[in-house]
Amino acid sequence: MAVVGAGPAGLAAAIEAQKRGLNVLLVDMNLKAGGQLIKQIHKFFGSHEHRAGTRGIDIARDLYEEAVSSGVEVWLDAAVYAIYPGPVLEIARGILATRTASKEMVHASRVVLATGASENAVSFPGWTLPGVMGAGAAQTMINVERVLPGKRVLMVGSGNVGLIVTYQLLQAGAEVVAIVEVAPKIGGYGVHSAKVRRAGVPILTSYTVLRAFGDRQVEGAEIVAYDEHHNPIEETRQFLDVDTICIAAGLKPYAKLAALAGCELIYSPVLGGWMPVHDENMHTSVPGIYVAGDLAGVEEASTALEEGRLAGLSAAESLGKGGPDAADEKESIRERLSMLRIGPFGKARADAKSEVIKVGEKICRAG
Amino acid sequence: MPRGLTVDGFPTEEELKKSPGYPSEERFKRGPVAVVECVQEIPCNPCELACPRKAIQVGVPITNLPRLDEEKCTGCGICVARCPGLAIFVVDKTYSDKEASVSFPYEYVPLPREGDVVLAVDRAGSVVCDGTVLRISNPKRNDRTAVVTIAVPKGMADEVRGIARIRGERIG
Numbered sequence: 356m357a358v359v360g361a362g363p364a365g366l367a368a369a370i371e372a373q374k375r376g377l378n379v380l381l382v383d384m385n386l387k388a389g390g391q392l393i394k395q396i397h398k399f400f401g402s403h404e405h406r407a408g409t410r411g412i413d414i415a416r417d418l419y420e421e422a423v424s425s426g427v428e429v430w431l432d433a434a435v436y437a438i439y440p441g442p443v444l445e446i447a448r449g450i451l452a453t454r455t456a457s458k459e460m461v462h463a464s465r466v467v468l469a470t471g472a473s474e475n476a477v478s479f480p481g482w483t484l485p486g487v488m489g490a491g492a493a494q495t496m497i498n499v500e501r502v503l504p505g506k507r508v509l510m511v512g513s514g515n516v517g518l519i520v521t522y523q524l525l526q527a528g529a530e531v532v533a534i535v536e537v538a539p540k541i542g543g544y545g546v547h548s549a550k551v552r553r554a555g556v557p558i559l560t561s562y563t564v565l566r567a568f569g570d571r572q573v574e575g576a577e578i579v580a581y582d583e584h585h586n587p588i589e590e591t592r593q594f595l596d597v598d599t600i601c602i603a604a605g606l607k608p609y610a611k612l613a614a615l616a617g618c619e620l621i622y623s624p625v626l627g628g629w630m631p632v633h634d635e636n637m638h639t640s641v642p643g644i645y646v647a648g649d650l651a652g653v654e655e656a657s658t659a660l661e662e663g664r665l666a667g668l669s670a671a672e673s674l675g676k677g678g679p680d681a682a683d684e685k686e687s688i689r690e691r692l693s694m695l696r697i698g699p700f701g702k703a704r705a706d707a708k709s710e711v712i713k714v715g716e717k718i719c720r721a722g
Numbered sequence: 723m724p725r726g727l728t729v730d731g732f733p734t735e736e737e738l739k740k741s742p743g744y745p746s747e748e749r750f751k752r753g754p755v756a757v758v759e760c761v762q763e764i765p766c767n768p769c770e771l772a773c774p775r776k777a778i779q780v781g782v783p784i785t786n787l788p789r790l791d792e793e794k795c796t797g798c799g800i801c802v803a804r805c806p807g808l809a810i811f812v813v814d815k816t817y818s819d820k821e822a823s824v825s826f827p828y829e830y831v832p833l834p835r836e837g838d839v840v841l842a843v844d845r846a847g848s849v850v851c852d853g854t855v856l857r858i859s860n861p862k863r864n865d866r867t868a869v870v871t872i873a874v875p876k877g878m879a880d881e882v883r884g885i886a887r888i889r890g891e892r893i894g
Contacts, residue, residue, distance in 0.1 A: 398806035408768035545762040546807025548731035555847030698785030
């Protein structure tokens, strides 16, 4: 089995399948395994089973060690750039380390795609100036590369990513001048917003960024409030002295490889946009190809872990390696997944996921 | 104008007082107690395991708000660093005749030092009074979340929930 993407979903799929007797190759285009976990320096929410209270960076390290010690072969700095019927993966290795790549063709009986998500952009006059960046990019700079992207930051978007990256920018020594949120309510968890408010960061709801100023880089931003008819309120227009504008406007499934493989896609606004259709075993419309994690709908690391386990287990089962407990285990994973999709934040995702699976049950044949 | 957690970003007094994690005034009068400022149903329960006396219950489903058993709670503060949301505090309104103490999680460097006079802030991050640092607790089990305890005027015990970040390098 080949797994593409060594974030929480890919690592979990690889571990699960390897433990059940498959030979697993896990490939990731980055130099380090862990996906987005390697920049999550905060303690995670969730339940005891999902290691809540542990920092994401530590979960990444533990999962990677577990994968390696259970016998998973890991290729880092390995970019899958093509996928053919078979399935066969075409992989470029060593681009980051050597700037030249060697090409490998990998034939796999089963493939789990766990390619994650990418950040949404917001365009406004000045948005191409250096200093305007995704919040995720700023997070990589501070927590992985240890470079402060700027000293005075405007955060656009108050979902959990916007709130968490704001907090981490403060920890890294920057000032966050304000968070603007175009909706009338804060998007992310109240405990995250409370944390950054306590640190003195204003959160301006029903506000948006109008333009970025600057000659060769960001030197300021103009923001304005909207009334309930989405018209700008002129007297609220103000200039902010900032050198960085971070965009935290949500994520979308990174579905290019899945589309290339011929997986049927479905549009789910709640889950981030176009994503591969899958059934309750995480199997797609293409025989032998499974998906998990943010690619299968943008959610959280804990759901990615569980979906990865489910995909790995289902793939093993389809090759006769599920083991005697496969059915029970799948049931308990699904139970844990449904527990992660309750409450005011989870309900919409639960409904959207059932819609996807309903379609999936029709068009995704068992691998 | 609507207010509250989803607009202001922090809970109002009303939201706090009707949540099951907020101690009663009678309990405050009897000494240090955990103040759980978690008023939104999110899937999270590490506080439940953190308490050695089982004074915080989440139960099933995991989105239940944490319920404080104020009789069992001794105000030991172990839960403060274990809450991923940094939403638990310990308040001691009996600290002295004139002062109360407030303990809160603090994840910035440099840390304050014992005896420092610091700027105490409320939930909105506004400086509301001076505070004196009584102690800083950062054992291994806190996993790098320091818990800072400051003394503030008694009347500020319900307001103060942190300090203004200390800026600049500090050697030694």
